[in-house]
Amino acid sequence: MRRWNGWGDESVAFALNEDALAFLARRIGAGTPVVDAAFGQACARIGASRLPAHRLIDRGLIDTSPEVRLRNALGQSLPDWLRLRYGVIETAPDGVAYPESAQDVRELFDYARACGASVIAQGGGTSVAGHLTAPHGVQPVLAVNMTRFRQLHFLDTESQLATFGAGVFGPDLEAQLRARGYTLGHFPQSFEYSTLGGWIATRSSGQQSLRYGRIEQLFRGGSVETPAGTLDIPTFPASAAGTDLREMVLGSEGRLGILTEATVRVTPLPQYEAFHAVFFPDWTEAETAVRLVVQAGLSLSMLRLSNALETTTMLALAGHKKMISLLEGYLSLRGCKDGKCMLMVGVSGHKSLARAALREALALTLPHGGVHVGRYMGEKWKQNRFRNVYLRNAAWEHGYAIDTVETAVDWPRVEAMMHAVEAAAVGALALHGERVHTYTHLSHLYAQGASVYTTFVYRLAGDYASDLARWRALKRAASLAIVESGGTISHQHGVGSDHAPYLAAEKGELGISAMRALFAHFDPTQMMNPGKLLP
Amino acid sequence: MRRWNGWGDESVAFALNEDALAFLARRIGAGTPVVDAAFGQACARIGASRLPAHRLIDRGLIDTSPEVRLRNALGQSLPDWLRLRYGVIETAPDGVAYPESAQDVRELFDYARACGASVIAQGGGTSVAGHLTAPHGVQPVLAVNMTRFRQLHFLDTESQLATFGAGVFGPDLEAQLRARGYTLGHFPQSFEYSTLGGWIATRSSGQQSLRYGRIEQLFRGGSVETPAGTLDIPTFPASAAGTDLREMVLGSEGRLGILTEATVRVTPLPQYEAFHAVFFPDWTEAETAVRLVVQAGLSLSMLRLSNALETTTMLALAGHKKMISLLEGYLSLRGCKDGKCMLMVGVSGHKSLARAALREALALTLPHGGVHVGRYMGEKWKQNRFRNVYLRNAAWEHGYAIDTVETAVDWPRVEAMMHAVEAAAVGALALHGERVHTYTHLSHLYAQGASVYTTFVYRLAGDYASDLARWRALKRAASLAIVESGGTISHQHGVGSDHAPYLAAEKGELGISAMRALFAHFDPTQMMNPGKLLP
Structure with a gap:
């Protein structure tokens, strides 16, 4: 079962070894474990639901039990964790809806409008920025959990487009595509528990976006239920016809409506995939090298450069003490000592083209002291990409x-x-x-x-x-x-x-007010995720 | 001097040869030349300016002469041509402003607001969709010609970003970059007379967008004067911070304000560039082949596939009768006869990588009957890309x-x-x-x-x-x-x-009204290019 107050499934543990703990103790002092609140204690902090009786509750479409409300109350930000771990649940939704159709979503909007409730859409609840917290106030709050929208409705192999229910989880989406020989290739670290709709609503980026693109590039069209009506966005390879409606939905964080269906760009499963590690003697050389590599426009799938302290930390946490010690000895001989920085380079696709791109990338790192150490560290990173x-x-x-x-x-x-x-x-x-x-x-x-x-x-x-x-x-x-x-x-x-x-620091007051006006057009009573995104 | 009633410079003529005329006569009958209206006749159709006296006119910032108003009245659409060629000038702006600074633009807005004038921003006036026509009505109309905003303000070679005045013409922009070893790589057919701001406001796409991206990808930030204030958009490599303000400007067609400055992504001039032609026996094979080529994700700069009749037309118009006849004989032997279709393949960049991509692309065309005929036709096309x-x-x-x-x-x-x-x-x-x-x-x-x-x-x-x-x-x-x-x-x-x-067919009524609400936020009195874009 999924942890209610931490990351992931209860059956999965990823322990810190002795060396890692000693390393942390040296860096910042020994930690003192905290006793977590029990699930029951936290539930007891949740007040009675303020949602008025309705046939949607009778039908079982809305669950008002404290247990379900608690499990859908918060995301994965550190303050969310503090609330859960210490059992300080200040606010929670008054009910959690599990719609299965766009019609259900429209009925939920009608209900929320009628009873003055706010509506918070959620996918897998993996937000680390406080997207999901119910606001304080006298209005009831309805969480809408979209994870029953999980089916692949249509795969157009000619156009390489797939249409999914927007609440599909990452692994489920990839499994449905993989069975047909395709991949979306969107792998944020939250992949296990985040959803397609959540990726779109928050402008997510996956670890291999260098090859597959950010979610902005992958999202090609879809259907959004908004309080003002249904916004259907058709797919075109490109268009010069005015404002791109997708861009109204991307990054809207539940403020204008709920995405029910999304069409995304997919590609055939790569024939070949590999992750390699390259070390540099220091940050300056490393940064220059990766800039030149990425500006060369090679067909790579990932570049990920750690600074010296992250490199040290990753090596300390890796276990395999003997092997790491040998590696560090070798690197030292090659000029990568204390300040060394580790680069992960990923390639995917046609084998010979991928290898050619890798060779070219490695060649560009050489004048900057790059030391290629092969696939071992890269494959380790890949194994642990969602476990970290x-x-x-x-x-x-x-x-x-x-x-x-x-x-x-x-x-x-x-x-x-x-x-x-x-x-x-x-x-x-x-x-x-x-x-x-x-x-x-x-x-x-x-x-x-x-x-x-x-x-x-x-x-x-x-x-x-x-x-x-x-x-x-x-x-x-x-x-x-x-x-x-x-x-x-x-x-x-x-x-x-x-x-x-x-946010205003980058959008300016005029940009902020334009976003507000745009959302208000779709949501005139401002019932959608109030207080989020806009200050 | 630039033609007032046709395309391009008066000194440039691109004649139709006898064979081409005979070809057209066979296809659709012989044409009868029309006597064009004289410039003076057309000017005489323009009424007195309705703009009230103002220091901006006295300062020379606004020109109200019929000659200048006529030259800024219309674009290059066929109905625009009919009006100009027949001298039927139904509407024209009451004055043409030539601002040189954002402050000038703000003063023009104040003036327009005070006298109830509509404002139509323009770059090079190359619109082929009626973007520039002054509306009928009793309100005066002020055209704002942005072509004095033409300077490269800043080139950041590390981030590969260049900031230009938004009214810079294509050739001027490329010349300023070329002198520094860079290119934007945006080459729409209108390149000679279209401007950076116009490209952004209309979501333009260049002939080599396969390599350089559409203007949406190239436009990274900038400054827009709107009636509600200045919208400054900073540059970031990517962002998940809510709505992308650039997307409000892209395709806004002068409805929300006037772009004064734009920062665009540039790249070092390619080491190597080539255009090759490949013929296919028929459309079905050709379309399948190009789909497979583009889906292979090779580093090409252009793919352009003509259907059979366009191929025939291009060969008929090419001149070089003897050479074309030899080519057709060769193609016929290789299976490309009456229904043959011509593909142009462009590659740019690092020479060995570009050649490898071309080889790979050509290999993919072979199973579909692709016949590679080398660079001659491609280089001809390149020579004439802006002359056609x-x-x-x-x-x-x-x-x-x-x-x-x-x-x-x-x-x-x-x-x-x-x-x-x-x-x-x-x-x-x-x-x-x-x-x-x-x-x-x-x-x-x-x-x-x-x-x-x-x-x-x-x-x-x-x-x-x-x-x-x-x-x-x-x-x-x-x-x-x-x-x-x-x-x-x-x-x-x-x-x-x-x-x-x-437009409503693809945006839906809700999408259209959302665009309207967005523009109204920046332009509450709806003085900016009224009637354009939104039905």
């Missing part, structure tokens, strides 16, 4: 919090951004007398610049208020560093509640 | 009208679309007792489908009313065929006035 996120559970159990922030900037600002975000976090928790272990990677590379993805590990205080204060201090400092360094407040996680205060 | 549009002048002088329509559809609908559009045009003019010479090419290819670009050649009646009636019948029939066959009303020309009646 379970580390948050393991860290918590040892008294550590793990959080991340991410942004994207043009190349001249990348390195400064990395330093600014890391320093801001360290400075913020220093005021709380705590150290932060921070490390960064460039998760997605573009000719124009890169995403900058920073992880923070720090100790839990052991009580809700203190831990919330620590998180707030760190999040605020890191977010301010992002906007002050000219980055977008999110490259791949979306805005939700946590990033909303920083 | 001058053929419209030459045809007119012999009593023929040339018009085009274009759309894009997913692969399963491509062939049916081509036949439907051609048949609709033929049927429409049959009712006028005229034949139409129609031919089609797929101008832009995507994994998902293709643009379908159809040309019509037919005889002029010799008077304005009859020729307008012929055009209306043809345009309406072709446009209805497009929407009834599931295509977008424009892949690359935009909507303007001529396509506006067909």
Whole structure:
């Protein structure tokens, strides 16, 4: 069964080994485990449902039990975790609907409108930016869980388009396509539990977007139920006919309606796929090399560059002490010592073309001290690509919090951004007398610049208020560093509640008010996910 | 000097040879040349300016002379041509402003607001969809000519971004970049006279978009003056932060404001560029082959597939009778006879990679009867890529009208679309007792489908009313065929006035009203290009 207060399935554990714990203890001190609230305790914090009686409840379309409401109350952000782990459930939806058709969604809108309820659409509840929290207030809140919309309705192999119910989970979507020889190729770290509709509503990006594109490129059309009516978006290979309606839906975060069906671009399963690792002596060489590689426009599927501390951390956490020690010895001989940075290079597709692209990429790294160490580290990374996120559970159990922030900037600002975000976090928790272990990677590379993805590990205080204060201090400092360094407040996680205060820095007041006007057109009474996205 | 009633510079002529004229006479009958109205006659049709006196006029920022108003009154659509050639100037702007700064634009908005004038922004006036026509009515109309915004303000070679004044013409933009070793790579057929701002406002696509991307991909940020204020859009390599403001500007066709500055993605000038021709025995084989080539994701810069009649037409117009005859003999031996279709394949970039991609593409055409005939035809096409549009002048002088329509559809609908559009045009003019010479090419290819670009050649009646009636019948029939066959009303020309009646077929009433609400937010008094884009 899925964990109610952590990541993933209860049966899956990804332990921190002794060396990793010793490493963390050296970096930031030993953690003190916290006793989590029990599920029953947390349920008891949830008040009676304020939803008025209705045939939709009688029909079983809406579940008002505290258990289901709790399981759909929050996402996976750190403050969400704090609420769940400490059992401080301040708000929860008054009911959770499980529609199975667009007609069901329209009836839910009618019901919500009639009883003055807010509507929060959700897929797999993997938001790390507070998209799902029910607002405080006297109005009832209806969560609409879309995960029964999971079928592949149509696969057009000639146009390479697949139409799915928008609530389909990543693995289910890929399984349905794989059986027919196709893939979407969208693999965010949340892949196991996130949904197609969620990816579109939050402008998600997958780990192999270099080959497959971001969800913006994959989303080709669909159907959206909005309070003002149904918005049907046909598929065209391209169009110059005015405003692209897809772009109204992308990143709308449940503010204008609920996507029920989405048509996405798919491709035949790649004949060949491989992930290789390359080490560089330092960040400057590494960043220059990856910029040249991505600007060469080679057919790669992934580039992911870790800074020195992330490289050290990954090697410390890898286990296989002996092998890592041999690797480090070899790298040292080749000039990659303390400040070394690890690059993952992925290729997919036609075998000979993929290999040619890899060869070309490796050749471009050579003048910058790149040391190709083959597939071992890359394949390890691939094996663990969706398991790493379970580390948050393991860290918590040892008294550590793990959080991340991410942004994207043009190349001249990348390195400064990395330093600014890391320093801001360290400075913020220093005021709380705590150290932060921070490390960064460039998760997605573009000719124009890169995403900058920073992880923070720090100790839990052991009580809700203190831990919330620590998180707030760190999040605020890191977010301010992002906007002050000219980055977008999110490259791949979306805005939700946590990033909303920083949105005006990039959109301007006029941009913000235009978004507001656009959403209000589809949702005149503003019942859709109020308070999210727009500050 | 630029022609006031036709395409391009007066000094450039591109004659139709005897064979081409004989070919046309056989297809649709001999044309009867029309006597064009003189510039002075047309000017005399323009009434006195209704703009009230103002210091902006005194300062010379606004020109109210009939000559300048006439030269900025219309675009290059066939009805625009009919008005100019026959001297039937029904409406013209009351003045043409030539701002040089964002401040000038803001002052022009203040002035327009104060005197109740409509504002029509224009770049090079190359619209073929009626974007620029002043509306009938009692309100004065102010044209804002943006071509003094032409400078390269900043080139960031690290991020491969260039910031230009938005009114820069294609050749000027490329010249400024070329001097620094870069290219934008955006080459619509209108390249000589169209502007960066116009490309963005109409979602333009260039001939090598397969390599460089459509303008949507190239446009990375900028500054827009709107009646509600200035919208500044920063550049990010990618963002998940809510609605993408660039998408509000793209395809807005002057309805929300005027782009003053745009930052675009540029790339180093390609080391190598080549265009090759491949012939196929028939359309079915050709279409299948190009679909497989484009879906293979090779690094090509262009794919352009002509149907049989376009292939015949291009060979007839090529001159070099002897050489073409030898070519056709060779092709016939290789199985490409009457129904043969010509494909242009372009490659650009790193020489060895470009050649490898070309080899791979050619290999994919072989099982479909593809006959590679080398670079000659391709290089000829390249030489004439911006000259072909001058053929419209030459045809007119012999009593023929040339018009085009274009759309894009997913692969399963491509062939049916081509036949439907051609048949609709033929049927429409049959009712006028005229034949139409129609031919089609797929101008832009995507994994998902293709643009379908159809040309019509037919005889002029010799008077304005009859020729307008012929055009209306043809345009309406072709446009209805497009929407009834599931295509977008424009892949690359935009909507303007001529396509506006067909827009709701793809956007739906809700989509149309959402666009209206969005534009109204930036332009509350709806003074910006009223009546265009939205029906």
